[in-house]
Amino acid sequence: MDIGIVAKNSGLPVSTLRFYDEKGLIHSIGRNGLRRVFDDNVLERLALIALGRQAGFSLDEIASIFTDDGPKIDRHQLLRKAEEIEKTIKQLTSLRDGLKHAAACPAATHFECVKFQRLLKLAIKNQRRARE
Amino acid sequence: MDIGIVAKNSGLPVSTLRFYDEKGLIHSIGRNGLRRVFDDNVLERLALIALGRQAGFSLDEIASIFTDDGPKIDRHQLLRKAEEIEKTIKQLTSLRDGLKHAAACPAATHFECVKFQRLLKLAIKNQRRARE
DNA sequence: ATGCAACTTTAAGTCAACTTGAGGTCAAGT
């Protein structure tokens, strides 16, 4: 596959694909003249990268999941990530609930609303935790 | 309040507070010599900013929430953010499940594992949907 | 055989949200 085809099939710009290649997140299986040639499985890999990105992982973190060939099986690391994600989920869930409430709350200003006050306190707590 | 006190009480570095001040997100009520003097209510404001940040608002978006008389919060905008967060939660949930499974999966490489394949397919679907 | 769309490289630019550095001021505690 030419890089343009990969771009079309993955929805990513070619510049991003080259960037990922340079970073070692994906690999071409060779060249046709100058041109990179990719195997079909690069799409699977890109899907995994996309998944990780959307979950908030940095490219470096994602890169560390890939070893020689195929995703690494550091099961302990995977579990730690899973727990991290679990925490994030909980945090986002209360945030979502808070926002939903705020959107529906009848109080004239949100500062008069007890739930909103709680939401603010939660935000401060999260901020403090993030900075440590 | 001196800026250092605000920093201590909010958990933010003074550099960030000056930056927010410059951006117009917070305001000092005056100066003591050179020094900015802040009112207590700046802490409430910072909490609101923290909340906004965590909900995925940019600083510019947050700035537009603060008007001449009190913060005016667009309930519709809140709902949209809540829905965005909802989507992220769903993604994180499948990622978490995928990781948990991967940690326990006996398959030699994850690409041989049916569950992992399902996870990838889901990722690709989400990716595709996000693009359109 | 040739035109050109699609590829190539390298370097620099962009954006948000801060952080850091240099050089200077000053309120307040001893």
Next chain:
DNA sequence: ACTTGACCTCAAGTTGACTTAAAGTTGCAT
């Protein structure tokens, strides 16, 4: 009165994830 630690400004630097520009090469459809 003096010291000093906390403040000040302004400019430049940082990070992550890309994007864009410039200048060159080439596979392939006609």
